[in-house]
Amino acid sequence: MPRIIPCVCLLLGTAALWSATAWSSDCVGLVPAGTSAFWRELEAGARRTANDLQLELYTRGPSQEGSVEVQLQLIDRVIAHGCKALIIAPAGDAIDTRISALRAEGIPTVYVDRGVAGEGAYALVATDNFLAGQLAGQQMAERLGRGARVGVLRLRQGLQSTDERERGFLLAAQASGLQVVFDTYLGDDPQRIATTLSEQLPRLDGLFSPNGSSTRVTLGALRRLGKVGTVDFVGFDGGDLLFDAVRQGQIHALLLQQPQAMGDHAVRLVHRALSGERAMSRLQLLLEPRVITAKELGDTTAAPQSW
Numbered sequence: 647m648p649r650i651i652p653c654v655c656l657l658l659g660t661a662a663l664w665s666a667t668a669w670s671s672d673c674v675g676l677v678p679a680g681t682s683a684f685w686r687e688l689e690a691g692a693r694r695t696a697n698d699l700q701l702e703l704y705t706r707g708p709s710q711e712g713s714v715e716v717q718l719q720l721i722d723r724v725i726a727h728g729c730k731a732l733i734i735a736p737a738g739d740a741i742d743t744r745i746s747a748l749r750a751e752g753i754p755t756v757y758v759d760r761g762v763a764g765e766g767a768y769a770l771v772a773t774d775n776f777l778a779g780q781l782a783g784q785q786m787a788e789r790l791g792r793g794a795r796v797g798v799l800r801l802r803q804g805l806q807s808t809d810e811r812e813r814g815f816l817l818a819a820q821a822s823g824l825q826v827v828f829d830t831y832l833g834d835d836p837q838r839i840a841t842t843l844s845e846q847l848p849r850l851d852g853l854f855s856p857n858g859s860s861t862r863v864t865l866g867a868l869r870r871l872g873k874v875g876t877v878d879f880v881g882f883d884g885g886d887l888l889f890d891a892v893r894q895g896q897i898h899a900l901l902l903q904q905p906q907a908m909g910d911h912a913v914r915l916v917h918r919a920l921s922g923e924r925a926m927s928r929l930q931l932l933l934e935p936r937v938i939t940a941k942e943l944g945d946t947t948a949a950p951q952s953w
Contacts, residue, residue: 672731672920673702674913675724679735679759680711683885684858684905688758691909692733699917704729711859714738725753731916733909735759738804742766754919756912760807761930769915769929773903775807778935779814779856782880783822785899785937786852789878792823796852796878799839800831801860811856811882811901824852834859840867850877858883861900865891884938892940902936 676692678685689705696703704727706720714737721744724732732748732755734741742764745755754768761770786796796819801808819826828846832838834857843853843864855861861881865888868874874896881888882901891897911931 673704673727673729674916675721675727675729675732675734676703676705676707677717677720677724677732677734678705678707679737680859681707681709682858682883684883684903685735687905688909691906692913693909694906695910695913699913701913701917702729703913711737714740717741718744721748729753731755731920733758733912733916736762739763754916756916756919758908758912760805762806765928767928768919768925769912769931771908771911771915771931772807772933773908773935774932775810775935776814777932778882778901778903779811779816780818781814781935781937782811782854782882782899782901783815783818783824785939786854786878786880787819787822787824789898790824790851793825794851794878795825795827795849796854797828797846797850798826798830799842799853799855799860799864800829801856802833803831808856812854815854815856819854832860834863836863836866839863840870843867843873844871847871847873847877852878852880855879855881858885858888861888861897865897868896889938889943892938893943895940898939900938902938904933904936907933 674696676689678688685707693703704724706723708716708720717734717737721732730753732753734755735758736742739762742762745766746764748755749766755766757767757770759772761772798812798815800812816826827849832842853864855864861883864881879897880899881897884900884902888897888900892900915929
């Protein structure tokens with residue numbers, strides 16, 4: 647179930663949130679952060695709800711994640727198309743300046759997956775990323791026990807979603823008595839990760855990677871080095887490749903998000919904004935992550951969603 651931050655002022659109840667009326671001609675622009683399975687699932691959830699609400703969903707996404715400049719160009723394309731609202735996974739704090747300007751023009755924005763500094767957006771819909779990181783740390787501590795040595799393969803400084811996952815993992819790991827002996831930013835670059843792991847693995851009992859791309863790259867590096875299964879590996883997101891690795895014991899746990907629900911809630915919130923409903927401060931809707939291990943995969947007859 648999603649968790650709504652208690653300090654946020656909601657002007658109407660949940661039923662009103664999802665039942666407000668918008669004009670069928672409204673276009674909503676969607677600017678995801680990339681093209682992975684996670685973002686495709688988020689778009690699918692957003693598109694299904696947009697169709698239900700008779701909204702046009704116009705998607706423009708970058709080929710690679712991380713560029714504020716590219717996102718600003720994509721926002722311009724969305725606005726030029728005539729969209730009256732925006733859903734975006736912001737690449738950096740500079741995005742909020744543009745979003746604040748759009749808000750002044752009457753174009754509301756909902757952030758998905760991560761927020762940025764500033765109050766330009768109408769709402770944020772994201773995973774409870776701090777909780778996800780804590781669950782990852784607890785999972786690893788349960789298997790390894792106090793005193794085990796673990797490493798954190800950080801993604802990118804300043805990216806709120808993964809920053810919170812890393813922070814949650816570190817606090818849970820340290821509270822459980824794990825020793826964090828390696829903690830550095832490697833991104834999702836295959837060569838950097840492979841080189842670093844070849845040096846660090848002899849002194850590690852466990853590894854944590856905070857998103858889908860870094861988890862896939864880390865798995866590939868462990869396979870090339872012939873070290874899969876030799877360390878406790880907790881990663882993020884899913885897909886057939888990662889689910890198979892869990893079944894084979896090459897990944898010991900995955901933290902799954904709810905991208906379709908994220909897309910669904912984002913469209914419903916932007917629909918509310920288009921209907922003229924105001925919020926005294928930015929709304930925040932946090933969705934609970936799910937832990938997947940080989941046991942959970944074995945207990946279900948259907949594979950989890952590919953994210």
